[in-house]
Amino acid sequence: MLKPDCVKYDLKVSGVPSMPYLRIADDExxxxxxxxxxxxxxxxxxxxxHHNWFISxxxxxxxxxxxxxxxDEAFKAIKGKNLPIEC
Amino acid sequence: xxxxxxxxxxxxxxxxxxxxxxxxxxxxxPATLVPPSAYPFFTxxxxxxxxxxxxxxxxxxxMCAYGPMVMGYGAPHVEExxxxxxxxxxxxxxxxxxxxxxxxxxxxxxxxxxWAFFAKNGADVVNFAIMIARxxxxxxxxxxxxxxxxxxxxWMQGPGHHGVIxxxxxxxxxxxxxxxxxxxxxxxxxxxxVAAFISTPYHIPAFADSQMPAEGYWEKIQALCRRHxxxxxxxxxxxxxxxxxxxxxxxxxxxxxLTCLGNAMANGYPISALVGCEALKSTAARVFHTGSYWxxxxxxxxxxxxxxxxxxxxxxxxxxxxGALLFDAMVNIATTYGYDLKVSGVPSMPYLRIADDExxxxxxxxxxxxxxxxxxxxxHHNWFISxxxxxxxxxxxxxxxDEAFKAIKGKNLPIEC
Numbered sequence: 001m002l003k004p005d006c007v008k009y010d011l012k013v014s015g016v017p018s019m020p021y022l023r024i025a026d027d028e029x030x031x032x033x034x035x036x037x038x039x040x041x042x043x044x045x046x047x048x049x050h051h052n053w054f055i056s057x058x059x060x061x062x063x064x065x066x067x068x069x070x071x072d073e074a075f076k077a078i079k080g081k082n083l084p085i086e087c
Numbered sequence: 088x089x090x091x092x093x094x095x096x097x098x099x100x101x102x103x104x105x106x107x108x109x110x111x112x113x114x115x116x117p118a119t120l121v122p123p124s125a126y127p128f129f130t131x132x133x134x135x136x137x138x139x140x141x142x143x144x145x146x147x148x149x150m151c152a153y154g155p156m157v158m159g160y161g162a163p164h165v166e167e168x169x170x171x172x173x174x175x176x177x178x179x180x181x182x183x184x185x186x187x188x189x190x191x192x193x194x195x196x197x198x199x200x201x202w203a204f205f206a207k208n209g210a211d212v213v214n215f216a217i218m219i220a221r222x223x224x225x226x227x228x229x230x231x232x233x234x235x236x237x238x239x240x241x242w243m244q245g246p247g248h249h250g251v252i253x254x255x256x257x258x259x260x261x262x263x264x265x266x267x268x269x270x271x272x273x274x275x276x277x278x279x280x281v282a283a284f285i286s287t288p289y290h291i292p293a294f295a296d297s298q299m300p301a302e303g304y305w306e307k308i309q310a311l312c313r314r315h316x317x318x319x320x321x322x323x324x325x326x327x328x329x330x331x332x333x334x335x336x337x338x339x340x341x342x343x344x345l346t347c348l349g350n351a352m353a354n355g356y357p358i359s360a361l362v363g364c365e366a367l368k369s370t371a372a373r374v375f376h377t378g379s380y381w382x383x384x385x386x387x388x389x390x391x392x393x394x395x396x397x398x399x400x401x402x403x404x405x406x407x408x409x410g411a412l413l414f415d416a417m418v419n420i421a422t423t424y425g426y427d428l429k430v431s432g433v434p435s436m437p438y439l440r441i442a443d444d445e446x447x448x449x450x451x452x453x454x455x456x457x458x459x460x461x462x463x464x465x466x467h468h469n470w471f472i473s474x475x476x477x478x479x480x481x482x483x484x485x486x487x488x489d490e491a492f493k494a495i496k497g498k499n500l501p502i503e504c
Contacts, residue, residue, distance in 0.1 A: 046180060 009036075009075060021052040032078060039074035088490045090459040091144040096128050099141055113239075114153055119293075119467050125455035127463075133160035136476040138463075146463040147480050147487075151471035154325050154350035154436075157402065158393060159475025165354045168392030172385045183384030189391045193362055196394065197334045199321075199346050200362035204371060206381045209324035209349040210238025212361040213285070215376045216345045217242075219363070220283035220318035223370040228277055230270065230284045230317075233261045234292035237285065237322050264290040265301045270308060274315050284312055285320040288335035289432065294447075294467045296440065297432030305341035312344075318367070324349040324359065329406060329435040329471070332398050334362075353390035357383070402474040403435060410434025410472045413481045417488050424492040426453075438469040449495060456491035 010025035024033040030049065037047035045067045047053070100117075104110035111117060111128060120126040127140035136159060139145050151157065158165065172185060190203040206212050217229060229242070237243040241255030260277070262269040264286075274281060286308075290298040312319040321343040323335045328351040331338035336346060344367055349359030357380070363371060397403075411434040421428035426449075427442035441450040447466065454464035462484045464470070 009079075015052055017055070019052050019054050022047075023049075035081070036074050036078050039077040040070050043070045043073055045070040045074075088460050088487070090456075091127070091142070091461070093124075093127055093140070093142050093144070095141045100128055114468075119465070121451045121466060122455055125459050127458075135159045135161070136473055136480050144461070146458070146461055147476070147484055148463050149470040149472065149484075150463055150465055150468070151473050152355060153468070154471055155353075155355045156471075156475075157328060157351035157406075157473050158354045158397065159473055160355070162354050162393070162396075162475065164396045165356070165389050165393045169356060169385050169389040172388035175384070177385045178380060178383050182382050183387060185384055185387045185391060186382065189387045189394075192391055192394055193348075193360060196332055196398065197337070197346070197362060199334055199336050199343050199364065201365040202363055202368045202371065204361045204363075205387065206359045206361070206376075207357050207378060208238070209322070209347060209359050210240055210243065211376075211378065211381075212347045212349065212359045213237045213243070213320075213322055213324075214240055215361050215371075215374065216285070216318075216320045216347055216363075217283060218374045218376060219345065219361075219367055219370050220320065222374050223318060223367055224282045224316060226280050226282035227258045228260055228281045229258055230260045230262060230273055230281055232264045232286050232290060234264075234295070235285075235287060235290065235322075236293070264298050265304055267304065267307045267311070270311055274311060274317070278315075281315065281317050283318040283320050284308060285322055287322050288326045288330065288339055291325060291432065291436075291438065291469055295438075296429060297438040297469060299432070300339060305336075305339050309341045309343075318345060319343045320345045320347065322347045325469075326436065327351060328394070328397060329403055330433060331403050332394070332401070352394065353386050354393045356386035356389035358386035358390050397474070400474065405474045406435035406472050406476075407433060409474075409476060409481065410437065413472070413476075413484065414439075416481075416485050420485065420488050420492060424496050426492060432469055434472070436469050436471050439464075440466075452495050452498070453491050456494040457487050460487040460490055462487040462491075 012023050012025050014021045023030075024036060027033050034049040037049040040047040100110050109116055109118075115128075117123040117126060117128055127142070127144060127146065129141045130138045131141050132139045133148075136148055137145055138148050138160065148156070172183070176183060186205065189205070193203040194200045204212070204215065206215065220229075221227060231237065241251050242259050244251045244255075245261075246253065246256050260273050260281075262273060270284065289300055292298075309319055311317070321334075321336050323346050326335040327346075327348045334346055336343050345361060345363040347359070347361055352358055352360065361371070414430045414434050414437055417439075418428045418430060421441070429440050429442050431438045439450075440447075441453060444450050451466040454466040457464040
């Protein structure tokens with residue numbers, strides 16, 4: 001049985017940053033990454049799990065700041081639920 | 088009556104030819120506008136049933152954007168709905184609620200529609216219909232009509248067209264229009280291999296008269312399709328909403344499995360649709376087909392407003408009635424000059440030609456003389472009228488028609504008398 005505090009997420013970002021593909025590494029079933037995207041979306045940052053993302057020139061610093069807060073919350077949410085990654 | 092000149096067009100076309108293949112390509116190419124010297128090529132502005140070229144000449148439009156314009160350019164009921172939707176959203180992440188409204192509207196309007204799917208161009212939904220037919224039947228072959236136009240994808244274009252390879256034709260069998268025994272022979276020879284029969288509601292070959300279905304034709308085709316489990320697809324893209332708001336299959340009294348719609352749907356906004364029967368709904372759900380702009384909300388809002396308005400005034404009937412008056416009068420004028428003007432198809436989208444003119448040059452000349460006087464006539468494609476062609480437009484057109492016959496009478500005498 002793994003302990004929650006030893007879980008580390010490795011978020012892989014590929015492609016160029018204007019249209020990156022994101023996935024959480026070591027997540028063969030993809031369910032952890034799906035769950036993280038879902039938690040982000042349900043908090044107001046529209047993340048899809050299996051397609052590259054896009055950003056626009058209209059994404060402001062405020063949008064990005066709010067997104068990062070949501071990202072933090074989303075990781076916190078999945079950390080509390082799932083432990084599929086070895087450490 | 089003075090005739091138009093096109094000096095600015097000539098300069099613009101020269102620039103176009105420098106940077107665009109053919110200058111202007113596809114169905115707007117000057118290639119079939121013979122003689123090209125008579126045609127404006129470019130449209131600077133349009134309103135109602137008229138457009139203005141870059142030289143400031145105005146034309147009563149008998150091509151209606153080759154079908155999409157049906158209620159007049161800039162029709163307020165369409166523009167207001169489009170503008171209201173544009174203020175909210177158009178091309179976004181996620182489908183617009185108006186998509187559901189539009190699907191429900193089509194399902195309510197058309198007996199052959201239990202569901203609707205939206206795309207952009209006619210070929211998008213024709214290709215989707217074929218994929219559905221193949222997936223539903225597990226068969227490969229498509230039966231279509233010789234000389235029919237369904238778009239420009241490889242299989243749709245006949246052998247010998249540039250960029251079309253022989254393999255594109257392997258699963259396509261072409262039979263003559265109105266030839267039930269030919270379809271029976273194909274079903275016999277390729278028993279169990281035919282996925283679909285696809286045709287327009289009546290036949291509209293280019294460079295030839297339109298041909299209506301023979302008595303009992305659709306009934307027999309439908310019965311054969313049902314007996315052999317062949318998916319019956321109607322390409323109603325050009326005819327749709329110019330014969331009957333319930334679909335051209337309702338006009339002719341038969342029940343297709345899939346109906347391809349487009350053109351007149353949204354009065355020029357880019358949208359097409361495939362509608363179909365309940366039995367093919369789950370197949371349609373699993374065949375993957377999509378495009379970047381297929382969920383645009385503005386064309387959907389425009390289509391909804393346009394179809395409602397067309398239904399309120401029974402726009403197909405308006406066009407059929409007004410067109411019949413116009414083209415009967417044209418035939419009478421032709422007769423007074425000794426010409427036999429043949430009008431085929433229905434009066435909302437007729438094909439015209441002067442009879443006994445094997446080289447087609449007399450007919451081309453007549454269309455050119457009409458165009459240069461302000462009635463936009465093309466020689467080798469069916470024409471279109473709209474519900475926005477007013478009595479005044481028609482009166483002016485008939486004056487132009489008279490002048491055009493007078494002009495060719497003074498030049499040519501190819502018909503025996």
